[in-house]
Amino acid sequence: MKRAPVWDLLPDELRALGYRRDAGHLFGRFQRVATWDDRGPALSREARALADASLDLALPRIVGEVPSQDGSTRLVFALADGAKIEAVHMPRAVRRPRVTVCLSSQVGCAMGCTFCATARMGLVRNLAAHEIVGQLLALLHRHGPVSAQQLSIVFMGMGEPLHNVEAVMRALDVLCDPAGLGVAPSRVTVSTAGHVAGLERLASSRYLPELAVSVNAATDELRRQLMPIDKKWPLSELRAALARWPKRPHQKITLEYVLLGGVNDDVASAERLADWIGDLRHIVNVIPFNAWGDERSPYREPAEESVRAFTARLYERGCLVTVRRSRGRDVRAACGTLAVPA
Ligand code: SAH
Numbered sequence: 286m287k288r289a290p291v292w293d294l295l296p297d298e299l300r301a302l303g304y305r306r307d308a309g310h311l312f313g314r315f316q317r318v319a320t321w322d323d324r325g326p327a328l329s330r331e332a333r334a335l336a337d338a339s340l341d342l343a344l345p346r347i348v349g350e351v352p353s354q355d356g357s358t359r360l361v362f363a364l365a366d367g368a369k370i371e372a373v374h375m376p377r378a379v380r381r382p383r384v385t386v387c388l389s390s391q392v393g394c395a396m397g398c399t400f401c402a403t404a405r406m407g408l409v410r411n412l413a414a415h416e417i418v419g420q421l422l423a424l425l426h427r428h429g430p431v432s433a434q435q436l437s438i439v440f441m442g443m444g445e446p447l448h449n450v451e452a453v454m455r456a457l458d459v460l461c462d463p464a465g466l467g468v469a470p471s472r473v474t475v476s477t478a479g480h481v482a483g484l485e486r487l488a489s490s491r492y493l494p495e496l497a498v499s500v501n502a503a504t505d506e507l508r509r510q511l512m513p514i515d516k517k518w519p520l521s522e523l524r525a526a527l528a529r530w531p532k533r534p535h536q537k538i539t540l541e542y543v544l545l546g547g548v549n550d551d552v553a554s555a556e557r558l559a560d561w562i563g564d565l566r567h568i569v570n571v572i573p574f575n576a577w578g579d580e581r582s583p584y585r586e587p588a589e590e591s592v593r594a595f596t597a598r599l600y601e602r603g604c605l606v607t608v609r610r611s612r613g614r615d616v617r618a619a620c621g622t623l624a625v626p627a
Pocket of ligand 1: 396444497543574
């Protein structure tokens with residue numbers, strides 16, 4: 286009999302495989318890396334018997350680790366079929382230690398955004414839920430934190446999470462389950478290129494994550510050139526979908542805007558973006574373009590002065606604005622630069 290990958294099995298499913306003891310406890314043993322020993326989950330004799338008979342405990346293998354000078358690390362994982370994905374571990378030592386982990390949801394990506402390195406790979410395949418969870422657990426086992434209290438998760442690695450929404454929702458069910466790692470849904474951010482059908486599906490998730498949307502242009506004419514998905518779901522439809530998104534009280538939607546020098550970084554674009562945002566409760570996250578070493582690329586990093594003028598205009602228009610200084614720029618771990626050569 287083929288063994289079931291264990292990393293996305295919920296307690297009921299462990300029970301259905303014939304586990305007679307406390308399946309919630311066993312689920313915790315698998316999900317909580319704090320209880321693992323060097324090799325992985327420490328299991329009782331009964332649990333070991335179940336594992337030997339019916340479970341596959343193989344984790345995505347860490348095959349590359351590239352530390353950045355800023356303390357973050359880009360990790361490369363090999364999956365069972367040899368496919369590779371990347372994730373980024375970003376500790377931040379403010380008052381309390383916290384770590385943000387950037388996860389991949391697909392091998393490659395089908396969205397074809399013209400400024401993004403992952404798009405060059407095309408879509409190789411979706412990640413299964415157990416691969417999404419396994420990616421995280423392998424990373425936490427190696428680099429910490431072992432407790433969810435210190436963890437934030439962003440689905441901003443390779444892939445479009447809402448193009449693989451069923452697996453992402455299942456990963457949320459597992460990661461947020463209090464008997465397991467118990468990540469607070471408000472500490473998970475799903476970032477989308479504007480996949481409206483996926484948004485509608487995600488809205489029914491048992492655990493509702495934070496939402497980030499890559500807007501990147503405020504006219505369809507420009508956005509279509511940067512992001513082919515705009516042809517399917519233009520800005521008006523995306524805006525309507527965001528209005529319908531079931532926000533928690535005080536929740537804001539993050540609107541990402543990659544600032545491309547000379548393309549979308551003028552103040553008139555900032556004006557149009559503010560018009561499009563309207564009364565949506567939001568925070569704009571301006572991301573200065575990260576070059577990724579393609580000489581033929583038409584895109585340039587924006588001038589510091591344009592970043593200032595662009596954000597200042599948004600601010601004057603009543604928008605909340607932050608500028609994302611991408612981590613790991615020296616090791617190709619920055620936003621939009623994750624890609625694994627075929
Ligand atoms: N597919 C999802 C998840 C990826 S998140 C999405 O599009 O939201 C990656 C973020 O980095 C997106 O906001 C994307 O617009 C941005 N990005 C892509 N390429 C970039 C680059 N070269 N420099 C800076 N940001 C980039």
